[in-house]
Amino acid sequence: MNPKRKQRLIIVSFLVIGVSATVGLIMAALSSNVNHFYNPTEVAQGAAPVDKSIRVGGMVVDGSVSRDGQSLAVAFTVTDYNSNVDVKYTGILPDLFREGQGIVATGKLDAQGVFQAEEVLAKHDEKYMPPEVQRALDKAQDAAPAQTY
Template identity: 45%
Template sequence: MNPARKRKLTIVLFLLAGVAVAVGLTTYAFRQNINLFYDPTQIAEGEAPVNVRIRAGGMVEEGSVKRDPDSLKVQFRVTDYSSSVTVRYEGILPDLFAEGQGVVATGQLNENREFVASEVLEEGSVKRDPDSLKVQFRVTDYSSSVTVRYEGILPDLFAEGQGVVATGQLNENREFVASEVLAKHDEQYMPPEVSEALERSAARAREEGREMPQY
């Protein structure tokens, strides 16, 4: 092989190696930024990674909420009715947070298999202008959320924690300016991940001959 062709081959190999490294780093960063959801049974069985940002959720166990009277620290347990996990959080909980309700939180699992939450997904986002029909709220898919602004009469079934579909435009501030808001007629709405976790738990309970509580 003559020297010129050898130099070209060396350059091509270096370029290919550089592209491979770049793709690998991009894939790693992408995976690090995906907040995978784990239910309490998966956490109890050791499937969830420790000290990695994930999402976890289930139903808040009755009688499990413990608040620190001198701070915003709170501890509670979430369950899929097969297993449960302790969640620790410091901050203001959503207005509609309650025992017996579904919840999804973002955070990390510590070495004690406790979930240290950095965010408990918000409800209570509706803000109404008392002097007009203007209203602002946030909608979420439990991964991200967006502000919606609307002026008009909202549907009768519009409520926090319920599904909604809106028609409109995104403005320069990445806010959705709605011209029409339609409420989904599902008064038993709960986060989709929690619903799927409960379905998995119900299937396990059937296999083991156990009864599941109604939810």
């Protein structure tokens, strides 16, 4: 191999290695910052990881909201009409948060199966539903056995 060709091969090799390392580092950084969405059925089935930042969404169950009178702590239950997840949150809830409304919460699932929310987002009007919550509700409704009355 002549020296000029060898020099080009070395340069191209270093470029490929450099680009590969850069892409690998970027992918590693991005994967650690991803919050996966789980619906209450997936959480109840054990598909959601414990002590890892995730998002859980669904509808707030009527009558499930309980507030601590001494602090900003609030507990409520989220459902996809198939399964329920208990959520605990300390902080100021969004103005649009109320029972029967769709929410998406970011936080961690503890060992007891209670979702410890760090952030709660509520839908912004009566017609809007976060896309992942709508898909989860539709999926749960399709999976639920048909009921006749």
